[in-house]
Amino acid sequence: MASSNDITFRLSRSRGSVPRARALLHAVLGGWGVGQEVLEEAEPVLSELVPDALRVPVPSDRRIGVRIARSAAEGLLRLEVGDAGGGRPEVREPGEDETGGRGLLLVAALAHRWGYGERAAGTGKTVFAELKAPGIVAEPATREVAAVMVRTGQTVRVRGEWRTVLGVRSDPYAAGGPAVVLELAEGPSLRVRAAEPLTLRTGECSG
Structure with missing residues (x-):
């Protein structure tokens, strides 16, 4: 069961899910009172993870899952994006003439830590990124x-x-x-x- 320290939602496999994910991130972090500096780092990270999940080949009816969690004890904000596809997310170093392939480079640069693992459902994977958020507070009454x-x-x-x-x-x-x-x-x-x-x-x- 989700708590107010742990918000989850699912998004359809469409381009409109990227701005929707950003809007949800703003709403959640605003409700938590997270500072603007953390939001400015979290938004581009989520904006990279969501499109990556949308590009993974899976059955068209499979949605992606997004989880936003906070840990006041560790001063961390955690973003997770799960999909039903296979493969391994890897940081690439594209050439100067390449226009894409830099998404995970940005995630690695902004995140305190990132990685991936199997989804809890057992199908597909979840990619996560943790951001330092020293001012984050615990769940209120x-x-x-x-x-x-x-x-x-x-x-x-x-x-x-x-x-x-x-x-x-x-x-x-x-x-x-x-x-x-x-x-x-x-x-x-x-x-x-x-x-x-x-x-x-x-x-x-x-x-």
Whole structure:
């Protein structure tokens, strides 16, 4: 089960998944209060790992998995991208006239450590990169707020797991009264009554 120190989501095998992964990274790190310097290193790393996974030959219906995790004790931010394909990621040193092949060079330069291993499901591989994030903090306490108080970028507990909120909109409830629709980083949208209590991280409350 994911905790607020560990956010996972799956992306379709399309070019639109690269900007979506970056947007999710911004939302997650913003919710964690991670500094701009770490974000500026994490974004290009994820922007290299995701396209690499998308280029791996696999059945067209296989999605890629992304995990963003933090360790306050070690002061590290960990990015993981998994795919169902084979092969080994290797750092190349392309010639001056080559326009590609430098992705893992960038990852190796920015990361404190990187590598790969078998996916937990047993099919394919997961490539990871760890970045130093000395200012990263541990998982905060939680509190309950009315759904209408939740804002974009915050994180709520949905069916026992933490989900980052990508968007919020109002919507009339079928039985009458106001409702709130939360667009989530993973899984379907959540539609609840405006006054329904939701668990939110302490320090992320607005209004």
